Amino acid sequence: xVFAVLAVGVxxxxxxxxxxxxxSFYLISAPIQKTFWQAGDKVSDFFETITEIKNLKKxxxxxxxxxxxxxxxxxxxxxLKKxxxxxxxxxxxxxxKDFKLTxxxxxxxxxxxxxxLINKGSKHGLSEGLPVITEQKxxxxxxxxxxENFSKxxxxxxxxxxxxxxxxxxxxxxxxxxxxxxxxxxxxxxxxKEIKQGDILVTSVLGGIFPNGLLVGEIREIKKSDLEPFQxxxxxxxxxxxxxxxxxxxxxx
Amino acid sequence: xxxxxILLVLIFYILxxxxxxxxxxxxxxxxxxxxxxLLIVLINxxxxxxxxxxxxxxxxxxFFLDIFSNRFFGFWVLILxxxxxxxxxxxxxxxxxxxxxxx
Numbered sequence: 001x002v003f004a005v006l007a008v009g010v011x012x013x014x015x016x017x018x019x020x021x022x023x024s025f026y027l028i029s030a031p032i033q034k035t036f037w038q039a040g041d042k043v044s045d046f047f048e049t050i051t052e053i054k055n056l057k058k059x060x061x062x063x064x065x066x067x068x069x070x071x072x073x074x075x076x077x078x079x080l081k082k083x084x085x086x087x088x089x090x091x092x093x094x095x096x097k098d099f100k101l102t103x104x105x106x107x108x109x110x111x112x113x114x115x116x117l118i119n120k121g122s123k124h125g126l127s128e129g130l131p132v133i134t135e136q137k138x139x140x141x142x143x144x145x146x147x148e149n150f151s152k153x154x155x156x157x158x159x160x161x162x163x164x165x166x167x168x169x170x171x172x173x174x175x176x177x178x179x180x181x182x183x184x185x186x187x188x189x190x191x192x193k194e195i196k197q198g199d200i201l202v203t204s205v206l207g208g209i210f211p212n213g214l215l216v217g218e219i220r221e222i223k224k225s226d227l228e229p230f231q232x233x234x235x236x237x238x239x240x241x242x243x244x245x246x247x248x249x250x251x252x253x
Numbered sequence: 254x255x256x257x258x259i260l261l262v263l264i265f266y267i268l269x270x271x272x273x274x275x276x277x278x279x280x281x282x283x284x285x286x287x288x289x290x291l292l293i294v295l296i297n298x299x300x301x302x303x304x305x306x307x308x309x310x311x312x313x314x315x316f317f318l319d320i321f322s323n324r325f326f327g328f329w330v331l332i333l334x335x336x337x338x339x340x341x342x343x344x345x346x347x348x349x350x351x352x353x354x355x356x
Contacts, residue, residue: 007312011327014319018326025320029270036274044278109277111285113323117273145323152323181283242278 023121023147026107030119030150033107044242100251102126104151106244114158114180116140118247121147131210131250138238139203139214140247153247156216156237157182164207165216168200174233176201176216182241184217186233191226195219195233211250257306261313265289269317289314293333297340311337 014021026033102124108117120126132140132153141161144154154161161178165186174189189195199219203210217235224231268289276285293314297307315330322329 007330011330014326021326022320032267032270033274036271040275040278047279108273108321110273110321110323111277111280111283115323117321 019147023149026117026147026150030107034105034119037107041242041245048242102249102251104132104247104249106247107150109241114155114161114178114182115144116153116155116244118151118153118249119149120249121149121151123148125251126151126249129209130252131214133214133248133250134239134244135246135248136238137213137215139210139216140239140244142209143249151249155241156184157241163209164204165201166204167195167219168202170199173204173206175207176235184235184237186219186235187230189231189233191224191229191231193231195222195231197222201235258309258313261306261310264292265310265314265317268292268314269321272318273321289318290333290336293337294340297337298344302341302344307337307341308334 102120104118104120104126106116107119109115110117116132118132126143126146128143128146130143132142134140139156141153141155141158143151145152156163156176156178157180158178159180161184162175164173165176166173172189172193172195174186176184177187178184186195186201197219201216201219203212203214203216205212215238217237219233220236221234222231223233272285272288276288279285293307293311296310300307311333312330315327315333318329318333319326
């Protein structure tokens with residue numbers, strides 16, 4: 001009985017000092033955790049290659065076709081980029097001027113909660129709510145909890161995650177919500193707006209959570225019903241959760 | 254006893270670390286195998302129901318899982334402790350294996 005009361009007391013007390021306790025443990029464990037993470041990454045890659053060998057041929061053909069299309073597109077984009085750079089310089093609107101990027105490394109993952117643990121915290125200038133992106137500017141999530149040396153990132157799949165987004169190059173706005181278990185969907189798109197499979201979704205500054213233009217994903221399946229006031233769509237994100245290594249946190253400068 | 258507890262602390266610390274950083278890469282239908290829970294179940298099944306090592310293991314293991322989880326402190330301690338307690342009670346009251354002597 002005495003032991004039980006003592007145990008409950010200790011556990012309740014730990015909840016008051018959880019940030020300090022967790023931070024100390026993460027600090028001690030970081031080198032081992034990093035090694036485990038890298039080992040897991042390599043082993044899972046190996047098994048993934050074996051299981052996916054059947055699809056590789058088909059995928060290879062599709063990719064070759066896509067490369068041809070992208071090469072053609074790239075040529076035109078290079079021209080556009082030059083034009084864009086000139087305009088940016090003229091207007092003084094460079095992204096790096098608006099944001100300060102902090103390079104972070106993933107060292108842990110909590111599948112059941114759709115969250116990641118990264119190796120930088122309040123000591124490095126991070127704070128709650130900052131967006132986290134990949135090198136390719138794909139939105140991964142936002143910082144949900146900050147410790148001194150580490151931070152927890154709530155992934156966009158998390159059920160509590162919701163933010164405004166728009167279809168790239170079109171004025172169609174909606175809300176992206178997490179469904180848990182690595183699924184996200186687009187909601188609150190008016191019925192009269194036409195969205196199609198393959199449309200690219202980017203963040204919108206409307207909700208004030210994320211900056212404009214971060215890549216969210218591609219529309220996979222549209223769910224439209226006359227009974228509902230809005231249409232929904234399943235989205236496949238651009239990043240692979242198993243392959244996340246280095247990420248960037250956007251710090252407003 | 255102290256030696257055993259130190260050994261358990263080390264084992265469950267490593268398992269919780271592996272759970273958070275290594276095993277998360279291997280998902281089956283979006284779920285990850287909880288090795289700590291599995292070990293707690295096995296310890297409590299094979300331990301003599303009159304002894305308490307299984308319950309201690311549950312507390313230690315729960316603490317480390319709580320450290321690396323996003324939930325409030327005590328969530329995993331409670332789950333693992335109740336699991337261990339449940340197995341102990343079942344084995345104490347309802348299971349008799351006369352030809353096996355438990356250690």
